[in-house]
Amino acid sequence: MRPLFFAVLAALAAAPAAQAQTSPARLDMETIMANPEWIGTAVESPYWSIDGRSLYYSLKREGSKVRDLYRVDVASGQASKLDPAAVAQADGRAVFDRSHRKAAFVAHGDVFLVDVGTGRRTQITRTPEAESSPRFSADGASLQFRQGNQWFVHDIASGITAPAAVLQLADDPQAKPSSALSDEQLRLFSTLRKLKSDKDAQRANDEALAAADPSRAPKTLWLGDVGQLVDTELSPDGRWMLVVTQPKDRKAGKAPEVTHFVTESGYSEQQSTRVYVGRNDPAPQSLMLVDLAGRKSYPLKTDALPGIKDDPLKDIRARTIASLEKDGQADQAKALKAPDLRAVRIISDADDGGGGGIVWSDDGQNVAVQLRAIDNKDRWIATVDFGNHQLVTQHRLTDKAWINWNFNDFGFLHDNRTLWYMSEESGWSHLYVKPAGGKARALTEGKFETSHPVLSEDGQWFYVRTNQAAPYSYDVYRVPANGGQLTRVTQFQGMDDFVLSPDGKQLGVLHSSPYVLPQLAVQDASGGASRDLTNTMKSAFTARQWIAPQMVPVASSHGAGTIWAKYYGPADAGAAASRPAVIFVHGAGYLQNVTLGWSNYFREQMFHNLLVQKGYVVLDMDYRASEGYGRDWRTAIYRQMGHPELEDLLDGKAWLVKNHGVDPKRVGIYGGSYGGFMTLMALLRAPGEFAAGSALRPVTDWTTYNHEYTSNILNDPQLDPEAYAASSPIEYADKLQDALIIQHGLIDDNVLASDSIRLYQRFIELHKKNFWMSLYPMERHGFVHPDSWFDEYRRIDELFDTYVKGVGR
Template sequence: MRVLAAVLLTALAAAPAIAAPPLDMETIMADPDWIGAAVETPYWSVDGHAVYYSLKRDGSPVRDLYRVSAGGGTPERLDPGAVAAADGSSPVFDRAHRHAAFLRHGDVFVRDLASGATVQVTRSTATERDPRFSLDGRWLTYRSGNDWSVWNVAGGAAAPAALLKAEDDPKVRKDDDLKDDQQQLFTTLRQLRADQDAMRADADALAAADAGRAPEPFYLGKNVTVVDTSLSPDAHWMLVVTQARDAEAGKVADLTHYVTDSGYAETEATRPYVGRNDPAPQSLRLLDLRRHLSFDLDTSTLPGIGDDPLAAIRARTVAALRKAGKADQADALAAPKKRPVIVNGEYSPGIVWSDDGANVAVQLRAIDNKDRWIATVDMDRHVLVSRHRLTDPAWINWDDNDFGWLHDNRTLWYLSEESGFSQLYARPLDGSAKALTRGRFEVDHPVLSPDGSTFFVRSNKVAPYSYDVYRVPSSGGELARVTRYEGMDDFTLSPDGRALAVLHSSPYVPPQLAVIGSDGDGAHDLTDTRKPAYKAREWIAPRIVAIPSSHGAGTIYAKLYARGDAAGRPAVLFVHGAGYLQNVHLSYPAYFREQMFHNLLVERGYVVLDMDYRASKGYGRDWRTAIYRNMGHPELDDLLDGKAWLVTQHGVDPRRVGIYGGSYGGFMTLMALLRAPGEFAAGAALRPVSDWTSYNHDYTSNILNDPQLDPEAYATSSPIRYAQALADPLLIEHGLIDDNVLASDSIRLYQRFIELHKTNFWMSLYPMERHGFVHPDSWYDEYRRIDDLFRERLERR
């Protein structure tokens, strides 16, 4: 079996000058300011000579802005005056590289790159975003909410690109027999109408001849609401996304704040449960702003839009309902003739224009989560043209949906899982798709170089747990490795494309900033934000191990925390949250407190195993979708394989193995104790889902479909359905104001245990914590109780 060691930075490996005090719970659960803040949101200065980044201020949630020379030196924290003069984030450049636009405090600024002169384009209380130059560099467009403006770079006032009104056009008269009768009867009424028509015609003529006037409104109808808009760079076209105004969100669950400033209990609305109202279908409208014309874009031509991927499940459920005499419920589950869609804009842009504004691509997703389409718009015929369909019998990934245009304005690029792994593709409008990358590894975060010749991507090509930046020609070819950090978290390309600012980290080093040439040369670090007391400690390096699946799934990667001979020792399995999350990697973990807790356990003689069970991110489509309609089952198989591996390979005591985790990890702790009683000596379930019917729609319906349509999947996957099997000690911990997994999940399960006359279960509630705890006192109390449970149940046998 192959065992791979995680490598720490040299600075951590060096012996400290003064021995650090013994590790204790108070320290590791304290405010993480003692560790040192992670570098956040780096971006390049407009001239490419410096990099800006943010750091959390000690003892405060405030983020300070820093600037450091790209060549190295001492970072400078900017005072409020310097922040007011700093380059803003996400600068964009015109094609000739004469001007740059950026955002500062929600306003738009434009800089002449030759003279350095900077013009403030907006000064408003609104938040502007998405600045973009037209291909010829004459115009700058930007948005505030769904309203777009156009500014002439040569000077002049900004003007609205379009005025959208979600109401009926007052100039359009509806047929009305009574009104027609009055017009025939009364000459005065006929004259008044004629006068109104003449005034409107004159106003329209004046507006058409005067470019200085605001544009004529587009009336979208009173029955819709605007969800999103997107303006072409040349301000010729606009796409408008709408949904029905009367779309119902469903009944919203409430939670209660018991500790408040007022002294009274106060309620807070959260979200509907899954399936209590599907997302509202969306529609697309194309606006020709120059000719003031509007066209509805029909989605019924998308390939497969009339299919019913859930036909077999639907038939079984409908038959069961009819047999039970529930004809109305059965009728409500009838398949639509055309599946409703939404613009897939939550985790990707949704709508992307070519640089010249002549072409636009839209990414659409079926509400049943089984299809994703990338379509372009034929501007002459005003129709959608499907360019790529990704279909999945389980569900379309919410990640890896990036797409855009090459600089030729005629070639689409996109990420797709069609090969089983997220890879980069390109397709010219008049040709076939071509894979730019290939392999059994993941590719994400594609960034096109300024000259359009090269893509830079993040990938785990070397090993599933090792991430770096790679480059590949935009015409396709071999991936060339640019960085060699193995723990590469994010990157941003310099304005000239010759360098990258990267955030990299390692198991005990929070994300730090470095700059490296785009060819991979000249890497140098710019920050080290760790505090001396933290750096002085010698942490236990997690070893990345490969555990064979006994269920045909292949290799399960895991982190092993251990020292010396483990024979006869107790062990703990830690289960990461989110389901689709990767925690076995060489970067700084989101679970950094838990990692320090694992150090504490190892110092007391434990072995700790942290596994990327099936459903985890980073291992391809099949690993992700293995849990479809069956949550908690393949993952438990993997966890039990991990326990067996600890016993056979390291000799841990099988009677003294505990398990714990939060959120999805809490759910899996419940499934482990309830579906495999006797396997674990104790478990701690933090903020766990106990009944998937009460979780949110977007996440749950992907994996389990709607509960009305697929009740079997919910019954199979919900721990509360297995409550009668509880035999091993269980600690449940939950924040009372958790608006993600509601505390009612734990309270309902607790009541179920009461009714079943179960013993050895406890619950600890935290009145001022949401899903992710933020107060050190709560962190300490939470983990003190977990530690006490393990001491009592794993150490005293």
């Protein structure tokens, strides 16, 4: 999960922007902030057809949020939009059995089975509920799928579908425990003894008949009053099920509300949002192993996980408790006492960027579980000893700062015994394999990031995405699954996603460049030339002459190494001298914007072209905490958000002054979300360094942001108030002296508008000057309405012209 960022328009990808034709038309704000349909449409969500001859993909329909499905014939390159009748006959994203004779997919929430040889399709479900996660059993005789947390098994030969198990998280109502009183009753009354004997006999007979008759539905398995069901995972052989639970009496905590003032009803309406950080930690989770054949369940304890009894926050905890006790707040101090056993969660797709929380081997004989400490300092991968009903730790990743929300993929090789996983233990995300009972071995190594691991169908290769060539350049590479050389497969430089064909011989790749939206190409999986299959750009955009951003290295004056940035300036480098400058700060914190692919911030990139046209130069930096530069870069902000990043931004300003003759008194700064937060930190912690700034939807006080993002970096505010005080702009409000405009969507349910309003009130009380606020009643965190975009950037443009460029001062 990564909340603090603009919605990504599409995956990164690549194609050279230098081919754009020159246009005499000058840029204007109305054009660049208009509905982005004038640019073109990004290709989204590609996947292969079952026969491997076609690729499907989605395109946004013009004038609508609806996505239409397209199919392109790989051999001819002929593409077509599918009408509703054709969509009904289209393949879904398929899974295959080991022999590749059968395939299955989910369409409109229902499961379909396909005979690969004949193409014959069988619909398995037709329900109002949504089915998901289809996969074939270990022996290929059945198809498993889930409906919520209920698993079903479809026997292919008979065509019968039945629940894999019927679980109840409660005590068996017919298995009342013996007590002294009930024993006394049975001793005294023969009628009660006879009734009990009859009931026991009937139950035993029912169980015997059920055990001997596979045509019956499974009987309810009572797991006891163990909490609330979170997840279930069925083994491919149907023998076992892992069950994740959490306390059922957990209170969600109070959620703040946002007010919608402009509504269809004409009345103001309230909307609940998310709980503040530290006001209610995530619920601890527990794991249970269920033997479906033996109808027994076993708790899988976490007390043997290495480091589970340690307190990684010991020193911080001691200081805070001592301070509270000194201030006479004994109850608050007592509440911060470390637990004897740290609570854990099972990492899942819902709360983590990579990999599921439970992965079975293909044969169902092994299972791996990924657990994360709720304090975010440890991640464990453990297997299950079925005989002794216990977890066996295979890997521990620990971090004094926090475990990354990316790079947590894991699974088994096709030998069903060897574990593979991603880890940042070297300081960079890399791929490892670990044989059962053996030593882990790195498949990739070096000062670059590896992600998106895909194991080929034959089990011989891992395909990965890396920036090995340069921090800002991404391509597909592959490495033998048993170890060997990492080799480059694609040559796009800007790409985000890829899909292997069913036979593993071809790659479908999404690629782009700074001024080309994500497009789909195909090439051999072993390398070679690629062939584009789509071109969804519009001539109104491509005919313009856009400024190719220069990838420039800015030396850190604080020992951090190289800060990579995108520089926008006039074609004549000498003409940049004495120009005013603007520094743009990307959002999300952990996001990489200095790449050779299409940017999340395509509007801002056009705005930077407009600024250059008006006489500015622009620098867009991947400051510390940005993605793509390793663990140390990511965690540099631990307990001090806004401090290392500001050092980097000031180094960027110094680079502009030294290398392009920029006037140090005429530099502005702006950004949204985390970029808005950093704009505030720049103006409030380095007054006088920037002539003006615009903070869009900024966090002003981290104690009012959400738990998932904030507690990773700053811990809980009750435990670590020092980190929050050091990292929150509102604590530096008295330092404001430069021109500032704050802009915020009133119905933002990510960073609440109250953040900006509270800071605004502080400025009022401090009698500050030259600060303004612009509120947008119909915008959330990522603006969607062109009128709002235009108004927002018109104000930024006027701010910079007045206070940076000097026009009208």
